[in-house]
Amino acid sequence: MVFPDGTEALRDISFTVDKGEFVTVVGPSGCGKSTLLKIASGLLEPTGGSVAVDRDHLGYVFQDATLLQWRTVRANVELFSELNDVPTAERRQLAQEAIDLVGLKGFENHYPKSLSGGMKMRCSLARSLTLKPPVFLFDEPFGAVDEITREHLNSETQQLFQNEGFAGLFITHSISEAVFLSTKVLVMSARPGRIVAEFDIPFDYPRNPELRFDPDFAELSGRVSVELRGSHS
Amino acid sequence: MTTTDNQATEAPDPASAPGASRAAKASRAVLPPLGLGLALVGLWYYVSYIVLEDKRRFLLRPIHQVIKVGFMDADNRTEELQALWSSTRIALIGLSIAISIGFTLAIIMSQAKVVEKAIFPYMVTLQAIPILAVVPLISFWFGTGATSRIVVCVMISLFPIIVNTLFGLQSAEQGAHDLFTLHHASRMTRLRKLMFPAALPAIFAGLRISAGLSVIGAIVGDFFFGKGDAGIGQLLRRHASRLNGEELLASVILSSLLGVVVFGFFGWIQKRATGRWHDAISAEA
Numbered sequence: 001m002v003f004p005d006g007t008e009a010l011r012d013i014s015f016t017v018d019k020g021e022f023v024t025v026v027g028p029s030g031c032g033k034s035t036l037l038k039i040a041s042g043l044l045e046p047t048g049g050s051v052a053v054d055r056d057h058l059g060y061v062f063q064d065a066t067l068l069q070w071r072t073v074r075a076n077v078e079l080f081s082e083l084n085d086v087p088t089a090e091r092r093q094l095a096q097e098a099i100d101l102v103g104l105k106g107f108e109n110h111y112p113k114s115l116s117g118g119m120k121m122r123c124s125l126a127r128s129l130t131l132k133p134p135v136f137l138f139d140e141p142f143g144a145v146d147e148i149t150r151e152h153l154n155s156e157t158q159q160l161f162q163n164e165g166f167a168g169l170f171i172t173h174s175i176s177e178a179v180f181l182s183t184k185v186l187v188m189s190a191r192p193g194r195i196v197a198e199f200d201i202p203f204d205y206p207r208n209p210e211l212r213f214d215p216d217f218a219e220l221s222g223r224v225s226v227e228l229r230g231s232h233s
Numbered sequence: 234m235t236t237t238d239n240q241a242t243e244a245p246d247p248a249s250a251p252g253a254s255r256a257a258k259a260s261r262a263v264l265p266p267l268g269l270g271l272a273l274v275g276l277w278y279y280v281s282y283i284v285l286e287d288k289r290r291f292l293l294r295p296i297h298q299v300i301k302v303g304f305m306d307a308d309n310r311t312e313e314l315q316a317l318w319s320s321t322r323i324a325l326i327g328l329s330i331a332i333s334i335g336f337t338l339a340i341i342m343s344q345a346k347v348v349e350k351a352i353f354p355y356m357v358t359l360q361a362i363p364i365l366a367v368v369p370l371i372s373f374w375f376g377t378g379a380t381s382r383i384v385v386c387v388m389i390s391l392f393p394i395i396v397n398t399l400f401g402l403q404s405a406e407q408g409a410h411d412l413f414t415l416h417h418a419s420r421m422t423r424l425r426k427l428m429f430p431a432a433l434p435a436i437f438a439g440l441r442i443s444a445g446l447s448v449i450g451a452i453v454g455d456f457f458f459g460k461g462d463a464g465i466g467q468l469l470r471r472h473a474s475r476l477n478g479e480e481l482l483a484s485v486i487l488s489s490l491l492g493v494v495v496f497g498f499f500g501w502i503q504k505r506a507t508g509r510w511h512d513a514i515s516a517e518a
Binding site: 041042043058060062063064066068069070071079080082083084111112113 | 406408409411412413414415416417418422426427430431433507509510511512
């Protein structure tokens with residue numbers, strides 16, 4: 001991927017994510033991780049190579065919750081159904097299921113300005129869940145929330161992955177988040193972004209937060225960390 | 234959760250917002266401007282009676298004199314009210330036209346950067362023309378009656394509507410646009426469901442400024458183009474030339490009252506339309 005100003009953002013990237021796989025890409029900031037997702041989603045056309053993603057009902061959450069301020073939680077969650085002309089009754093039901101799933105029950109009529117950062121992110125997740133996405137892209141969604149909320153959201157995300165069985169592609173620069181969530185971790189180098197290492201993560205789902213203090217988890221995280229540092233040169 | 238107490242302050246729920254605190258809140262909103270108003274009236278009297286000696290008092294008549302002659306006198310009152318009505322009508326027509334033109338131009342400009350770049354410099358130019366300079370042209374083209382007054386009103390009140398509406402339409406964040414792109418939303422859907430609602434706070438900010446300007450525009454237009462019904466501008470002119478201090482001041486008060494009412498009206502609509510989701514820094518109307 002080369003931008004019009006000549007910046008080469010990505011080079012020789014090739015990988016697949018199957019149903020039931022949760023692949024996380026970690027890399028230094030500015031290495032083109034977000035660009036990778038934009039290409040996967042079709043928001044950007046790659047300058048070379050090919051992409052095959054099932055883009056019907058694509059789940060996609062951004063770094064910001066990108067909620068529409070003038071819509072209540074419910075109306076925000078209903079947005080995609082509305083854009084895709086889903087009938088009102090079905091729309092309502094899909095939204096309610098998704099809202100229950102992310103634990104926002106009782107906040108349906110709140111406006112985003114009265115939600116905490118973590119709740120906004122949950123709302124954003126729920127919005128994508130209404131699509132019943134076979135493929136779910138996450139672009140550093142929990143970067144802006146505090147550590148405790150982040151751990152909660154991580155647990156909930158792997159729960160969602162386990163229950164909904166989508167193919168997940170997750171971007172982060174947190175190693176522990178990457179190892180905790182994924183079936184596979186890819187390490188990307190600084191610009192131009194290339195994949196320099198690949199780790200299979202063997203832990204069973206559902207994963208408990210305590211997994212983070214498991215020696216195997218620490219050992220694996222350490223190896224990812226070494227690769228990440230090596231990639232930074 | 235923090236959300237519940239936020240909610241309580243907004244919702245007019247008697248259980249969670251006791252009457253006592255509401256009264257305290259109201260008095261906090263009313264007392265400061267009232268106090269300053271009284272101080273200004275005091276200053277007015279001070280200037281009328283102490284600074285000015287008897288034969289120069291016509292420069293600033295005392296306030297009760299202004300009220301007595303300007304508003305209580307039946308003939309004067311009829312004249313003032315007719316002028317007020319005439320100017321209000323011109324201001325409202327002018328404002329409506331400015332809103333239609335302004336919205337249309339802003340929406341067109343928001344659809345393509347190229348169009349914005351083409352139109353915008355001319356908007357700035359139009360805004361920079363002093364009305365005084367084009368008064369003769371306007372009277373050639375549109376005569377010296379109501380049409381010309383409306384033209385002046387539109388010229389004066391148009392710019393803030395265009396600028397604020399355009400700014401508002403462009404204020405939706407890129408991420409939100411991406412959502413609509415991902416779901417193949419049409420231009421119309423994007424405009425209706427994303428850009429327009431996102432623009433509402435800015436649109437109202439523009440409307441409030443323009444509403445005030447439309448009153449000024451109506452009076453300025455009236456000052457130059459007096460054919461037909463006399464508006465406040467004509468009254469100002471007549472009283473100024475005759476050195477009718479009381480009537481002059483009464484007309485000034487009337488024109489600013491009209492401006493305040495229009496400004497407050499749009500503030501009220503704004504609150505109704507966006508108050509629930511937008512943290513507006515708005516003056517209580």
